[in-house]
Amino acid sequence: KAGVTQTPRYLIKTRGQQVTLSCSPISGHRSVSWYQQTPGQGLQFLFEYFSETQRNKGNFPGRFSGRQFSNSRSEMNVSTLELGDSALYLCASSLQGRVTDTQYFGPGTRLTVL
Amino acid sequence: QQQVKQSPQSLIVQKGGISIINCAYENTAFDYFPWYQQFPGKGPALLIAIRPDVSEKKEGRFTISFNKSAKQFSLHIMDSQPGDSATYFCAAGTNSGYALNFGKGTSLLVTP
Numbered sequence: 001k002a003g004v005t006q007t008p009r010y011l012i013k014t015r016g017q018q019v020t021l022s023c024s025p026i027s028g029h030r031s032v033s034w035y036q037q038t039p040g041q042g043l044q045f046l047f048e049y050f051s052e053t054q055r056n057k058g059n060f061p062g063r064f065s066g067r068q069f070s071n072s073r074s075e076m077n078v079s080t081l082e083l084g085d086s087a088l089y090l091c092a093s094s095l096q097g098r099v100t101d102t103q104y105f106g107p108g109t110r111l112t113v114l
Numbered sequence: 115q116q117q118v119k120q121s122p123q124s125l126i127v128q129k130g131g132i133s134i135i136n137c138a139y140e141n142t143a144f145d146y147f148p149w150y151q152q153f154p155g156k157g158p159a160l161l162i163a164i165r166p167d168v169s170e171k172k173e174g175r176f177t178i179s180f181n182k183s184a185k186q187f188s189l190h191i192m193d194s195q196p197g198d199s200a201t202y203f204c205a206a207g208t209n210s211g212y213a214l215n216f217g218k219g220t221s222l223l224v225t226p
Contacts, residue, residue, distance in 0.1 A: 004157070031212070033212075033213070035216075040218075041218060042120075042203065042216050042217060042218035042219045043158070043203060043205075043216035043219070044216070045213045045214065045215070045216075048212050048213060050212075055212050056211075056212045056213045058213070090157050090158070092157070097212050098209075098210075098211075098212060099146050099207035099208060099209060099210075099211050099212065099213070099214055100146050100163075100209055102160050103160065103214070104157075104159075105150075105156075105157025105158050105159065106157050107155065107156055107157050108157055
């Protein structure tokens with residue numbers, strides 16, 4: 001079956017702009033998690049959605065938000081972009097979202113903020 | 115605050131050698147410890163995972179060793195191959211939770 005897809009794959013924005021990233025999970029998976037990956041910090045958890053509800057949120061400012069639709073597709077939004085937001089944003093889907101469920105990652109969206 | 119500390123940051127191993135990556139954690143509530151492998155341009159993929167009721171788990175050339183008292187776990191790659199060159203992340207979480215805490219990653223290069 002098809003894997004996790006993320007769009008767009010690459011994005012260039014300027015400071016102060018906002019951006020929306022999209023994630024389509026594996027069919028049948030109801031949980032979507034988002035992570036920020038940077039060389040210095042590795043993978044940092046942003047938030048997790050299950051059945052359109054945010055169940056868990058990482059330690060990121062309110063500029064980072066997300067949502068999940070009834071078909072489990074998810075979007076994350078970053079407002080008022082800062083240079084430090086440049087990163088690879090990964091989404092991962094799993095059946096129920098439990099830690100012990102295998103998370104399947106998409107290829108990520110590379111965001112560059114100028 | 116990084117809840118899982120991973121070392122080394124980078125590692126170069128000759129083909130056929132053993133690659134060892136170490137992780138340490140503080141939160142004794144963690145009871146699930148997976149390792150993920152990431153190739154350039156790809157998302158991470160689950161490699162192997164262990165729970166604290168066993169001290170070692172082996173899958174092919176990959177072995178996780180777990181030391182509960184020391185709150186440490188490590189990944190051993192036996193007979194390392196150039197195709198193993200990737201970034202490896204350890205992670206930890208609680209069985210009842212929904213979020214994994216990842217280490218910062220180890221970039222492994224296996225030279226021919």
